Amino acid sequence: MPDFDVVLIGSGPGGYVAAIHAARQGAKVAIVEQKATEWGGTCLNWGCIPTKTLVQSAEVLRTVRRAAEFGVKVGEPEIDWPAMQERKDRIVKAMRQGVQGLLKSNGVEMVTGRGRAAATSSWRPDRWSPGRPSRAPTSVSPVTPSSASARSPIHWS
Numbered sequence: 001m002p003d004f005d006v007v008l009i010g011s012g013p014g015g016y017v018a019a020i021h022a023a024r025q026g027a028k029v030a031i032v033e034q035k036a037t038e039w040g041g042t043c044l045n046w047g048c049i050p051t052k053t054l055v056q057s058a059e060v061l062r063t064v065r066r067a068a069e070f071g072v073k074v075g076e077p078e079i080d081w082p083a084m085q086e087r088k089d090r091i092v093k094a095m096r097q098g099v100q101g102l103l104k105s106n107g108v109e110m111v112t113g114r115g116r117a118a119a120t121s122s123w124r125p126d127r128w129s130p131g132r133p134s135r136a137p138t139s140v141s142p143v144t145p146s147s148a149s150a151r152s153p154i155h156w157s
């Protein structure tokens, strides 16, 4: 396993933004995501982005229903649930690829696997791509957020 200055566990907004920032400061950075299909984390795959695409569809429906108020004649609108889902999935996919592209273009090594802090001076993903050296880095220490908004400490297993 190569040495890194910074290793982030989890590719949500917390992880990928920190990874890109660290890489732009010149650090050698890796980020570990346990779910190959969920780069971008909860926000991008299940939370903020998908919900807002569906909310936008609902907004369009509401506006169309009020069309007569604006002097526009339309028929009774119908919800096309599969099309709504397809739009949501397309947007999520594009944004997921965008996050991966940003990480790549900033030189961040993306590792798919379940990461854990094995000790105060090393880390390892449970799965590492075959063919990679297995030497543990010596220059990595787990850190917890120092923000006042972080109410509970992170416990590393």
Ligand SMILES: Cc1cc2nc3c(=O)[nH]c(=O)nc-3n(C[C@H](O)[C@H](O)[C@H](O)COP(=O)(O)OP(=O)(O)OC[C@H]3O[C@@H](n4cnc5c(N)ncnc54)[C@H](O)[C@@H]3O)c2cc1C
Binding pocket: 009, 010, 011, 012, 013, 014, 015, 032, 033, 034, 035, 038, 039, 040, 041, 042, 043, 044, 046, 047, 048, 049, 051, 113, 114, 115, 116
């Ligand atoms: C329905 C919903 C709607 C939301 N809407 C909004 C909104 O409109 N605006 C807003 O600001 N926030 C919203 N949020 C909250 C937002 O999603 C979270 O605040 C945000 O995702 C937190 O980012 P994070 O990086 O801390 O964690 P996450 O986005 O949860 O990312 C954590 C990532 O780490 C991975 N991971 C976890 N453990 C390991 C491990 N051991 N090894 C490797 N990978 C691991 C997970 O698979 C995941 O991809 C919403 C949340 C939900 C559920």
